[in-house]
Amino acid sequence: MDANLRDLFAFLAVVRAGGFREGARASGMSASRLSESVQRLETRLGVRLLHRTTRSVSPTEAGARLAERLFPALGEVEAALDVVNHDRARPAGTLKLNVPATVARLVLPAIVTPFLKTYPDIRLDVIVEDSYVDMLAAGCDAGIRYDERLEKDMIAVPIGPRIQRMATAAAPAYLETHGRPQHPRDLLAHACLRGQFASGTIPTWEFERDGDIVRVDPTGPLLVRLGAAVDLAVAAAVEGLGIIHLFEAWLQPHLDSGALEPVLEPWWQDFSGPYLYYSGRRHLPTPLRAFVDFVKAAEGDGS
Amino acid sequence: MDANLRDLFAFLAVVRAGGFREGARASGMSASRLSESVQRLETRLGVRLLHRTTRSVSPTEAGARLAERLFPALGEVEAALDVVNHDRARPAGTLKLNVPATVARLVLPAIVTPFLKTYPDIRLDVIVEDSYVDMLAAGCDAGIRYDERLEKDMIAVPIGPRIQRMATAAAPAYLETHGRPQHPRDLLAHACLRGQFASGTIPTWEFERDGDIVRVDPTGPLLVRLGAAVDLAVAAAVEGLGIIHLFEAWLQPHLDSGALEPVLEPWWQDFSGPYLYYSGRRHLPTPLRAFVDFVKAAEGDGS
DNA sequence: ACGGGCTGTACGGAATTTCGAACAATGGAT
DNA sequence: ATCCATTGTTCGAAATTCCGTACAGCCCGT
Numbered sequence: 001m002d003a004n005l006r007d008l009f010a011f012l013a014v015v016r017a018g019g020f021r022e023g024a025r026a027s028g029m030s031a032s033r034l035s036e037s038v039q040r041l042e043t044r045l046g047v048r049l050l051h052r053t054t055r056s057v058s059p060t061e062a063g064a065r066l067a068e069r070l071f072p073a074l075g076e077v078e079a080a081l082d083v084v085n086h087d088r089a090r091p092a093g094t095l096k097l098n099v100p101a102t103v104a105r106l107v108l109p110a111i112v113t114p115f116l117k118t119y120p121d122i123r124l125d126v127i128v129e130d131s132y133v134d135m136l137a138a139g140c141d142a143g144i145r146y147d148e149r150l151e152k153d154m155i156a157v158p159i160g161p162r163i164q165r166m167a168t169a170a171a172p173a174y175l176e177t178h179g180r181p182q183h184p185r186d187l188l189a190h191a192c193l194r195g196q197f198a199s200g201t202i203p204t205w206e207f208e209r210d211g212d213i214v215r216v217d218p219t220g221p222l223l224v225r226l227g228a229a230v231d232l233a234v235a236a237a238v239e240g241l242g243i244i245h246l247f248e249a250w251l252q253p254h255l256d257s258g259a260l261e262p263v264l265e266p267w268w269q270d271f272s273g274p275y276l277y278y279s280g281r282r283h284l285p286t287p288l289r290a291f292v293d294f295v296k297a298a299e300g301d302g303s
Numbered sequence: 304m305d306a307n308l309r310d311l312f313a314f315l316a317v318v319r320a321g322g323f324r325e326g327a328r329a330s331g332m333s334a335s336r337l338s339e340s341v342q343r344l345e346t347r348l349g350v351r352l353l354h355r356t357t358r359s360v361s362p363t364e365a366g367a368r369l370a371e372r373l374f375p376a377l378g379e380v381e382a383a384l385d386v387v388n389h390d391r392a393r394p395a396g397t398l399k400l401n402v403p404a405t406v407a408r409l410v411l412p413a414i415v416t417p418f419l420k421t422y423p424d425i426r427l428d429v430i431v432e433d434s435y436v437d438m439l440a441a442g443c444d445a446g447i448r449y450d451e452r453l454e455k456d457m458i459a460v461p462i463g464p465r466i467q468r469m470a471t472a473a474a475p476a477y478l479e480t481h482g483r484p485q486h487p488r489d490l491l492a493h494a495c496l497r498g499q500f501a502s503g504t505i506p507t508w509e510f511e512r513d514g515d516i517v518r519v520d521p522t523g524p525l526l527v528r529l530g531a532a533v534d535l536a537v538a539a540a541v542e543g544l545g546i547i548h549l550f551e552a553w554l555q556p557h558l559d560s561g562a563l564e565p566v567l568e569p570w571w572q573d574f575s576g577p578y579l580y581y582s583g584r585r586h587l588p589t590p591l592r593a594f595v596d597f598v599k600a601a602e603g604d605g606s
Numbered sequence: 607a608c609g610g611g612c613t614g615t616a617c618g619g620a621a622t623t624t625c626g627a628a629c630a631a632t633g634g635a636t
Numbered sequence: 637a638t639c640c641a642t643t644g645t646t647c648g649a650a651a652t653t654c655c656g657t658a659c660a661g662c663c664c665g666t
Binding site for chain 2: 653654655656657660661662663664
């Protein structure tokens with residue numbers, strides 16, 4: 001009875017992802033490999049592991065039992081293999097991070113470059129995903145999120161600037177024409193450039209001043225997917241199409257250059273910076289360990 | 304970082320056996336595979352695992368650490384894989400037994416045939432080895448030995464006939480010519496057909512009567528390796544070359560047919576039958592579990 | 607000193623595994 | 637009912653892995 005480790009990982013990926021193609025996406029293997037791997041396993045073991053229709057896949061009782069036992073066992077193997085990584089002159093491996101677009105753009109660049117220079121044998125795999133997903137299920141080692149939600153066995157490490165603000169701004173030309181809002185409710189009479197999460201929800205604009213919190217839901221000519229498309233909204237704002245409401249860091253360069261003019265600045269709402277999340281229960285792969293230490297050190301430096 | 308399970312097993316086999324070719328013998332893989340597997344592992348991990356000269360091989364510090372962590376981890380994986388075996392209609396797999404030649408000849412046939420008929424999908428791999436070896440190190444699931452030695456975490460199950468005797472006999476023609484010994488010490492004046500273990504030791508002949516134990520070390524014209532060559536000694540005894548001293552069961556057919564005549568029968572020493580040994584610490588592979596149950600059931604039947 | 611037998615490894619051919627693309631089947635939306 | 641996007645699978649080519657044999661090197665006994 002000889003089975004291939006890769007086949008076992010493949011099987012587990014399919015079970016955890018609940019599908020072959022999804023499992024392929026999460027684990028970075030090809031879908032055909034997963035299919036063939038599972039078939040091989042079933043042949044070798046002589047037991048059907050996955051009950052599949054072309055549309056969905058659910059584990060057989062045997063498959064469920066196998067997956068349950070296999071998961072910690074393979075974790076042990078991975079841990080054992082990772083132990084020798086410490087004996088390398090320089091830690092190596094791949095670190096798969098799951099981050100929202102904002103972080104990828106505003107937080108990571110300052111960290112990633114020196115990190116990769118410090119650890120030349122570590123490969124970074126950044127998955128940009130704004131909707132909140134279970135990082136482990138997505139096959140990532142860790143994730144970065146703004147929500148300070150505490151899940152069991154999840155460790156959160158502050159990363160990047162600790163205080164960020166939501167900024168509101170518009171092109172001077174726009175403000176000259178349409179006037180400068182003095183209170184958030186004035187925005188309802190303005191052209192506002194809104195964003196939409198991948199999940200479909202359109203976050204309301206939130207303002208705060210002296211403890212007063214005001215939420216407004218203005219309309220406007222442009223609605224962009226939050227993520228990479230944010231640049232489009234910023235460009236539109238610079239062009240004078242309307243008022244934009246975003247992380248201050250996104251707008252900073254244009255505020256500095258004068259292309260955008262702050263609006264309602266006293267109302268800008270502070271909120272805490274993002275956190276790096278990872279599972280403390282499982283053995284930390286060396287690359288993640290290195291990254292966590294790196295981030296903590298940078299934080300301690302008073303970056 | 305993807306490693307092949309087979310490579311891991313290969314690495315472990317080399318470490319445990321203390322050599323590539325020995326590891327190949329114990330694990331049933333080819334030596335070249337072991338070499339290539341270890342090289343692959345080292346390349347993938349980027350660490351040298353085995354320090355080797357062409358004559359010997361010792362684990363690197365990293366290799367030792369890996370092996371130590373890997374051994375239980377792979378055991379877990381094997382156990383997990385074996386769990387699904389229970390879901391098969393009929394248990395399957397290979398059972399590797401390490402037995403002395405005597406057992407292979409006198410004890411196993413009566414057990415193996417009905418066992419294999421009961422479990423058609425189980426393959427039996429019988430390694431005949433008279434010298435005592437560590438079964439686990441030899442890559443066997445279990446072993447059968449006469450010595451009732453208790454090692455830690457070893458479980459012993461009686462197997463086969465519980466009482467056996469050492470019989471002494473010779474051809475009638477020989478006894479007519481040379482006379483019939485009346486006491487074990489008389490053997491010193493006879494032509495005795497001796498056996499020798501693979502280790503080189505020549506066991507003395509032991510006799511017992513009413514609590515008196517007598518050991519004699521007679522000489523004779525023939526010395527055979529205990530094992531398959533025993534047939535040669537028996538044939539020689541039948542031909543009248545001298546007196547033979549063996550398990551009664553070996554001689555039984557010739558005693559029945561009259562080709563051999565019992566000698567010193569009151570002195571024949573009883574001793575307990577063999578035991579099936581296996582490690583209780585590790586997870587029992589399904590085929591071994593089946594075999595143990597089968598043996599216990601046969602024993603309980605009062606076979 | 608020096609063979610002899612053993613070790614670990616390199617090499618070619620055969621088998622297995624992997625990938626990308628195409629395929630048939632299925633379930634939800636229209 | 638029907639479309640169509642998506643799923644799991646199949647297929648042939650490319651890469652990897654595996655085996656048996658042959659080689660170079662070392663240890664041990666004489």
